[in-house]
Amino acid sequence: MIRNLLNQTHVSETEPEPSRRRFLKAGLGACTLLTLPMAATSVHAAIKRPFEKKLSFLNLHTGERTRATFWANGRYIPEGMRAINHVLRDHRTGDRFAIDPDLFDILHQLQYRLRTNQEFHVVSAYRSPATNAKLAEQSGGVAKNSMHTHGKAIDIRLPGRKLSDLRAAALSLQMGGVGYYPSSNFIHLDTGRVRFWGG
Structure with a gap:
């Protein structure tokens, strides 16, 4: 019975991990997408206005x-x-x-x-x-x-x-x-x- 409780505790601790990873990946992906237009704009500005x-x-x-x-x-x-x-x-x-x-x-x-x-x-x-x-x-x-x-x-x-x-x-x-x-x-x-x- 103690072993079953330990197993249940172990499962409950590890279950949120995959969803946390998915959340972090989604967040990083969104940040990357947000920075792409800025990078493109800065490159365009550099081409348009050379030093x-x-x-x-x-x-x-x-x-x-x-x-x-x-x-x-x-x-x-x-x-x-x-x-x-x-x-x-x-x-x-x-x-x-x-x-x-x-x-x-x-x-x-x-x-x-x-x-x-x-x-x-x-x-x-x-x-x-x-x-x-x-x-x-x-x-x-x-x-x-x-x-x-x-x-x-x-x-x-x-x-x-x-x-x-x-x-x-x-x-x-x-x-x-x-x-x-x-x-x-x-x-x-x-x-x-x-x-x-x-x-």
């Missing part, structure tokens, strides 16, 4: 401006690069040079870090060897083989932002060189090794 990288510049010497998409759909955009290269040319000679795309990526990361899409005010970008040689004669602070002559450096400021904040944000990226020139109101950025100077 883009844009930059804006004002050349302080020529007064020229550009806002261009330089990267989209996983590749650099030649038209956008050309538009930026034109504005960042040597304003003294008119010489143009293909600016290193890594420099654009640094500027885009800086823009993201500062949570802004303001245009960068450009003090100096590409410099022809002739221009750089003249500047090196006039100032000891200009390197003879400056990265500006290779399209790998830019000197900028950002209106409405403290230069010290701009420098701090650039340093936090740990991407390339950062020079600080508070007396001339600009910072230097380049695609060389991580280093900093000035101030």
Whole structure:
């Protein structure tokens, strides 16, 4: 009799288990069905609105401006690069040079870090060897083989932002060189090794 009671107890404990499993499976199935439209919507949105990288510049010497998409759909955009290269040319000679795309990526990361899409005010970008040689004669602070002559450096400021904040944000990226020139109101950025100077 005790054995029969134990058997009955065992059966009553295990009977609800299959129905509990069915309930859980049904619940999980419903959750999966609910998330499918959301997943499809997010994929559709990604296809409809591809990720883009844009930059804006004002050349302080020529007064020229550009806002261009330089990267989209996983590749650099030649038209956008050309538009930026034109504005960042040597304003003294008119010489143009293909600016290193890594420099654009640094500027885009800086823009993201500062949570802004303001245009960068450009003090100096590409410099022809002739221009750089003249500047090196006039100032000891200009390197003879400056990265500006290779399209790998830019000197900028950002209106409405403290230069010290701009420098701090650039340093936090740990991407390339950062020079600080508070007396001339600009910072230097380049695609060389991580280093900093000035101030």
